[in-house]
Amino acid sequence: MPIHSNQPKNKKQQLLDAALTLFVNQGIYATSTASIAKTAGVATGTLFHHFPSKEVLVLELYKKIKQDFVLQIAPFKLEVTQLEQQTKVIWQQAIDWALANADQQNFCLLVMQYQPLSAQTKAQIFADEFSFLKEIILFGQQHQLIANYPIELMLESAHGQFLTSSQFFINNTELAQEAKYSEAAFKLFWKSFTN
Amino acid sequence: MPIHSNQPKNKKQQLLDAALTLFVNQGIYATSTASIAKTAGVATGTLFHHFPSKEVLVLELYKKIKQDFVLQIAPFKLEVTQLEQQTKVIWQQAIDWALANADQQNFCLLVMQYQPLSAQTKAQIFADEFSFLKEIILFGQQHQLIANYPIELMLESAHGQFLTSSQFFINNTELAQEAKYSEAAFKLFWKSFTN
């Protein structure tokens, strides 16, 4: 650790933190690099020293967040007799992460609509993020627990349902604690896939 | 009809048409009023004669599109013995409209993330647009055909599933013709709600 380390970690992290807050409150387009620098308490030149462009800043922030999300999803050895229960645990871990990291979750939604990032970039991120989901669906189909619909459609549907439910609970945090709501959200998800 | 009517309808409509195309190809923020006017073949001053601001232009375009969408959804007298079939017809009408009006559908998605419009404005639009959906769910619940989950959650879920499926088919138009895919999309939707 350097002797002269200041109380706030490093300026790069301060910039990422400030950017996240501003992005989710104002949108990515509406947030200027100058305002990010000002909020972070650094100069605009410093921002462009750490990130060659605003676009790169957005992408780097996104990747860090998704890395954190994937770590919250504990891996399983899938069991035929336990598949619904195992899926429920994973679903709840994902929802809990979204609730505890509402800014991060909202930012990911914004990035999906942020047009300066290519569709290819987004598709790659999506595939990485939800590889565990594909395993569950294929495993369930092999054992006749999950319907044999086309896998691409099912992946999109599952992702969409997760986004919808997590957004609902983020916008209505008091309902996330009620079993009636959290049970219903998972059942809506699970029943759509069952045979 | 005025004697001096030009071949292109009126300039206001030309502006709306140009705006739609540019918005879905570049995003709303990334599209300048100047480029809309240029594409429409009119001057920037003319744009601001018809729309007091870019924001109003966006909202007016959005309302026109949603009006058109709602007209495509034929009303039904809901019947207990026919509910699944009736819902399927409505679902397919909605998907077909989205496919035939991909630009319009994509634009609606962009508007939902366009932050200059207030959350209240968007919520109002959502309620208007999907009132028929609420009727179906409540009717189905009364007759024990549809699960008794909280109605707000079900409405969000239904809307999300429609957006996911229509986006999937817009991005993979060749699959929309295959019964395997279109049947699966509806079943994913319907099964999630059934008792």
Added chain:
DNA sequence: GTCTATAGTGCGATAGAC
């Protein structure tokens, strides 16, 4: 109603001192 011309603003990014 439509045009041309432009005012006024704020942006992303760079240069160069320290």
Added chain:
DNA sequence: GTCTATCGCACTATAGAC
């Protein structure tokens, strides 16, 4: 690595002639 200062550009919106 960080700063100050600023460039060059594109944007929304307006003014005023026709």
